[in-house]
Amino acid sequence: MQFRDIIGQHDIKRQLIQTVQENRISHARLFLGPEGAGCLPLALAYAQYISCENRTATDSCGECASCRKYSRLIHPDLHFSYPFFARHKDDTALSFIEEWRDAFLSNPYLGLDEWRNQLDAENKQANINIAECHQIIKKLSLKPFESEYKVLIMWLPEYLDKAGNTLLKIIEEPPQKTLFLLVAQSQDQILNTILSRTQLIKVPRLKDQDVKEFLINKFHIQDEQAARITYLSEGNVQTAINLSKEESNNNFGLFTDWLRMCFTNRGIQVIEFAETASRMGRENQKNFLRYGTKLLREVMMLLSGAEDLVHLPQNEKAFAENFKRSADLAKTEALVSELEKAHYHIERNANPKILFLDVSLQFIKILKFNTLPRGTQYIYT
Structure with missing residues (x-):
């Protein structure tokens, strides 16, 4: 995922690029914004930019070995955590990694409902369980394999519940060259002990013009229909995609x-x-x-x-x-x-x-x- 692939959010992109160029990479960042605004693709593009072997002043190169692996979500130093619908108490995010890759690569702006549809959720509640927290600590304790940094992108930390307290120490004092990138939609539902340990980046809802241009370019629909869908989606790309289909x-x-x-x-x-x-x-x-x-x-x-x-x-x-x-x-x-x-x-x-x-x-x-x-x-x- 490159910055150029992300809809709008030009100010946020410049801010993130500047932190890397000025060597102000925070070990824990929280991307906070409404569903469909692009927090998740921004976090991934930021991680790819940091790990890129030939990054430019405006984006990652997209061609080096690191970028190619990031584009397929298979880089050994890139880890994901996300809510899932556990079948067994020992299930972790790795149990659903193939489904996650398919869902994200199909649509980086996916919401929890779309993620649920990828899985056999039945009536289970989504959460990030204690087994997943222990798995995070275990894999981040290892040294980087290829890149300078290990990166964990956690989508929707609101679903950590009390299990999140297990991660407090590693978030506050992470192993060297380890980055936590949290992607959230509701600040009130995140544990305060985690909030206090992260640097906040507020991502606004997308501008209507950006969503409209995306719909016209992606789905080749007429201007009037794109305007109608944009009006209904309220800056949420996932909603706009659903309506366009x-x-x-x-x-x-x-x-x-x-x-x-x-x-x-x-x-x-x-x-x-x-x-x-x-x-x-x-x-x-x-x-x-x-x-x-x-x-x-x-x-x-x-x-x-x-x-x-x-x-x-x-x-x-x-x-x-x-x-x-x-x-x-x-x-x-x-x-x-x-x-x-x-x-x-x-x-x-x-x-x-x-x-x-x-x-x-x-x-x-x-x-x-x-x-x-x-x-x-x-x-x-």
């Missing part, structure tokens, strides 16, 4: 048709919509509900007078302008609440046909009969 991505048309049939109380069409939505598949249903939630939140911003903060493709913007003429904050907030509850229940395997029919009936009550659920924040004046 949909057979058809007409969330806008489907959602606006749904609102219109609820507003006009077309009962037969509402039932047919529930049938259609029930056959979309769980991930597409979740994406559809997320899309509707985001679109209506933009309408709420328009209703609140924050037009300058609204960034929508032309067709979505035209809809939002029209919708706000027949709705108000109270109605729109109530609609958003129903969508969020539906998303929650879809994640928990609710019957989709019953769920979408129920949400449709709630929409009709709100839009057609001006009946708001209890707890709606905004009230009529």
